[in-house]
Amino acid sequence: MLGAGSWGTTFAKILADGGADVVLWARRPELAREIQEAKRNSDYLPGVNLPLGLRATSRLDLALAGAEQVYISVPSQSLRENLAIIAPHLHAQASVVSLMKGVEKSTGKRMSEVIAEVLRIDPAQIAVISGPNLALEIAKEQPTAAVVSSTSLETAQAVASVARNRYFRSFVNTDVIGTEFGGVLKNLIAVAIGIVDGVGYGENTKASIITRGLVEMTDFAVAYGAHPETLAGLAGLGDLIATSQSPLSRNNTAGRLLGQGYHLNDVVNQMQQTTEGLASVGPILELARAMGVDMPIVEQVRQVLAGTLDPKDIAPHLTTDDEPQGERTIDGQAQSGSAVRRAFQRAFDQLRNGGRGAPGDRP
Ligand SMILES: NC(=O)c1ccc[n+]([C@@H]2O[C@H](COP(=O)([O-])OP(=O)(O)OC[C@H]3O[C@@H](n4cnc5c(N)ncnc54)[C@H](O)[C@@H]3O)[C@@H](O)[C@H]2O)c1
Numbered sequence: 350m351l352g353a354g355s356w357g358t359t360f361a362k363i364l365a366d367g368g369a370d371v372v373l374w375a376r377r378p379e380l381a382r383e384i385q386e387a388k389r390n391s392d393y394l395p396g397v398n399l400p401l402g403l404r405a406t407s408r409l410d411l412a413l414a415g416a417e418q419v420y421i422s423v424p425s426q427s428l429r430e431n432l433a434i435i436a437p438h439l440h441a442q443a444s445v446v447s448l449m450k451g452v453e454k455s456t457g458k459r460m461s462e463v464i465a466e467v468l469r470i471d472p473a474q475i476a477v478i479s480g481p482n483l484a485l486e487i488a489k490e491q492p493t494a495a496v497v498s499s500t501s502l503e504t505a506q507a508v509a510s511v512a513r514n515r516y517f518r519s520f521v522n523t524d525v526i527g528t529e530f531g532g533v534l535k536n537l538i539a540v541a542i543g544i545v546d547g548v549g550y551g552e553n554t555k556a557s558i559i560t561r562g563l564v565e566m567t568d569f570a571v572a573y574g575a576h577p578e579t580l581a582g583l584a585g586l587g588d589l590i591a592t593s594q595s596p597l598s599r600n601n602t603a604g605r606l607l608g609q610g611y612h613l614n615d616v617v618n619q620m621q622q623t624t625e626g627l628a629s630v631g632p633i634l635e636l637a638r639a640m641g642v643d644m645p646i647v648e649q650v651r652q653v654l655a656g657t658l659d660p661k662d663i664a665p666h667l668t669t670d671d672e673p674q675g676e677r678t679i680d681g682q683a684q685s686g687s688a689v690r691r692a693f694q695r696a697f698d699q700l701r702n703g704g705r706g707a708p709g710d711r712p
């Protein structure tokens with residue numbers, strides 16, 4: 350596991366509690382020592398006891414020696430530089446798993462794209478994991494689920510069978526684009542929710558933004574080749590709900606501070622952990638423009654960040670059109686609603702089958 354922040358450490362615990370032999374790489378030797386010796390990461394996960402079998406080191410060569418699966422959890426904007434130092438130590442057949450939820454600001458690339466480009470490995474060796482996964486809740490062993498996605502179902506299944514335990518359930522799919530963009534886009538909507546929360550608006554406003562935000566997320570991801578069902582699953586709606594509702598969310602918290610009137614620079618200074626949404630707004634809007642996708646909520650988040658829109662004005666503008674629009678739902682067709690129906694059918698089938706058997710989120 351590369352990256353010993355909140356999510357890297359929590360995910361190392363998930364893997365170790367599932368029975369895997371895990372070595373966690375921390376950049377700072379003193380943090381590696383605390384994890385290795387005291388089985389604690391007091392900076393990021395105060396009060397959490399880590400598994401006794403979890404090892405930690407600040408030496409990348411030792412962390413990667415013989416690793417069959419390499420999980421990466423560093424800030425998205427630092428992935429490329431981290432990959433450059435990882436590459437010489439990586440086993441040629443290793444699977445590389447991204448736990449990150451951002452796009453690279455300078456290129457607009459998803460994390461799996463950056464990994465494929467820098468490491469020059471077969472995309473079938475790459476997987477991504479996303480879902481409603483607030484680190485601190487999981488570190489306290491509160492049950493949740495996630496989706497492991499790879500273009501190779503075999504790789505996704507191999508990773509999912511390791512990344513699971515009594516409190517963490519992994520499903521699989523092969524929609525890497527939808528799974529990654531779900532994690533990126535929900536951050537932007539969570540910032541919007543935080544903003545209106547900070548302003549003092551209530552549940553109607555937030556529900557409207559979540560619902561319309563999901564349409565924006567789906568329109569965007571589908572334009573780039575995702576399946577709409579993925580956005581109705583754990584990596585889309587599931588994560589959107591968790592991130593928008595929780596005070597543990599850094600994106601939500603950053604939004605709330607903006608809504609309370611703090612300037613972006615002050616908010617960035619206050620956030621001690623990675624807040625991916627703030628860096629993703631620009632590249633996502635550029636990608637949206639390139640595909641002709643309308644994202645009024647994300648555009649207004651950009652304006653609030655730029656200081657050109659008063660936070661209290663964000664909510665009424667759920668659409669940029671003056672004329673009343675049809676309420677397109679997540680598959681973009683008000684009349685059919687077929688993606689929503691399929692998602693409900695899938696959830697129903699899973700319940701009926703005791704959690705098994707859905708083709709999209711296969712456990
Ligand atoms: N925390 C969560 O609840 C959570 C859940 C799911 C996904 N994620 C995603 O995981 C990724 C990492 O998030 P996190 O919460 O672990 O962040 P964090 O800020 O808690 O930790 C980031 C870690 O990366 C390390 N790092 C390595 N290279 C770095 C560099 N060049 N610059 C700065 N830090 C560097 C830091 O030392 C730190 O240990 C993000 O993409 C985030 O969206 C987080």
Ligand SMILES: O=P(O)(O)OC[C@H](O)CO
Nearest residue numbers: 480481482483598599600
């Ligand atoms: O704290 P956030 O806002 O980065 O959200 C953490 C996770 O992505 C929630 O699934």
